[in-house]
Amino acid sequence: MVAVASDDPDRIIHADNLAVLPSLPDGYFTLVYLDPPFNTGRSQARQSTRHVRVTGSDAAPPAASGTITGFAGKRYERIRGDLLRYDDRFDDYWGFLEPRLAEAWRLLADDGTLYLHLDYREAHYAKVLLDALFGRECFLNEIVWAYDYGAKAKRRWPTKHDTILVYVKDPDRYWFDSTAVDREPYMAPGLVTPEKAELGKLPTDVWWHTIVSPTGREKTGYPTQKPEGILRRIVQASTREGDWVLDFFAGSGTTGAVAATLGRRFVLVDENPEAIDVMRARFAGIAGVRFEVGVPASAG
Numbered sequence: 001m002v003a004v005a006s007d008d009p010d011r012i013i014h015a016d017n018l019a020v021l022p023s024l025p026d027g028y029f030t031l032v033y034l035d036p037p038f039n040t041g042r043s044q045a046r047q048s049t050r051h052v053r054v055t056g057s058d059a060a061p062p063a064a065s066g067t068i069t070g071f072a073g074k075r076y077e078r079i080r081g082d083l084l085r086y087d088d089r090f091d092d093y094w095g096f097l098e099p100r101l102a103e104a105w106r107l108l109a110d111d112g113t114l115y116l117h118l119d120y121r122e123a124h125y126a127k128v129l130l131d132a133l134f135g136r137e138c139f140l141n142e143i144v145w146a147y148d149y150g151a152k153a154k155r156r157w158p159t160k161h162d163t164i165l166v167y168v169k170d171p172d173r174y175w176f177d178s179t180a181v182d183r184e185p186y187m188a189p190g191l192v193t194p195e196k197a198e199l200g201k202l203p204t205d206v207w208w209h210t211i212v213s214p215t216g217r218e219k220t221g222y223p224t225q226k227p228e229g230i231l232r233r234i235v236q237a238s239t240r241e242g243d244w245v246l247d248f249f250a251g252s253g254t255t256g257a258v259a260a261t262l263g264r265r266f267v268l269v270d271e272n273p274e275a276i277d278v279m280r281a282r283f284a285g286i287a288g289v290r291f292e293v294g295v296p297a298s299a300g
């Protein structure tokens with residue numbers, strides 16, 4: 001296992017995340033943010049499944065081969081089986097995500113938080129499965145990121161939001177500092193005192209935020225790039241300066257860019273060479289970022 005230490009460089013790794021994650025040390029990251037792609041293949045999913053050890057008095061019996069028993073010792077397998085029978089397509093997706101979430105959980109510090117960014121098609125299944133996998137008491141929030149851009153459906157309500165599910169490793173120890181978060185304008189400033197209106201209000205779990213503007217400063221050209229404003233809130237609330245942040249579906253590297261701006265440390269992973277090219281350009285002005293290819297030689 002390769003240790004990450006405070007004097008290590010920030011790292012951007014070009015690899016399949018499932019191959020590289022075992023090389024990172026247990027409990028190192030205060031924040032794991034994941035924005036996985038929805039289109040994943042069955043063959044990839046089936047090859048990747050790993051086991052997770054269960055502890056605790058209400059632990060389920062050992063998992064059947066190729067399945068995961070919930071970290072909190074809940075009867076995850078039965079819930080998983082019941083739920084995934086409804087939707088073959090989601091079964092593929094969850095088969096891909098599950099072993100990666102197991103690694104995310106292992107890598108989270110005791111005061112750490114997972115943010116899993118999903119769209120409306122997968123969010124509800126994922127919520128039920130994550131409740132069983134992490135333990136329902138570890139669920140912190142369902143954040144709705146609402147935007148208003150692009151074509152509008154006429155035969156149903158246009159879908160203009162993403163869902164970010166937030167789970168903590170330990171509900172008694174997680175780090176969350178709402179005072180560190182940028183405040184936002186009141187919707188009806190006339191209803192509060194001028195002092196309050198001036199100060200702005202704390203964001204709730206519904207975040208109105210534009211997508212990355214096609215002509216704006218942030219635009220990298222990477223198709224699924226997320227806005228820095230969304231990541232900024234997440235990093236501000238759930239980490240302190242100097243904490244390590246992990247994003248192993250890094251894409252254009254938004255998580256790392258925000259982490260660097262806020263004085264946090266980061267490890268990013270992506271398997272797509274185009275993502276790595278975009279990140280080389282995006283991090284060109286930031287000193288001390290190390291680019292690596294594949295799994296570190298001493299890993300495993």
Ligand SMILES: C[S@@+](CC[C@H](N)C(=O)[O-])C[C@H]1O[C@@H](n2cnc3c(N)ncnc32)[C@H](O)[C@@H]1O
Pocket residue numbers: 015016017018035036037222224225226227248249250251252253254255269270271272275
């Ligand atoms: C939705 S994008 C992430 C976008 C990112 N949040 C941003 O702001 O740019 C998902 C990324 O996951 C990467 N990815 C998919 N499967 C992967 C895997 N097995 N290992 C590493 N990266 C993977 C894709 O290449 C893609 O860049």
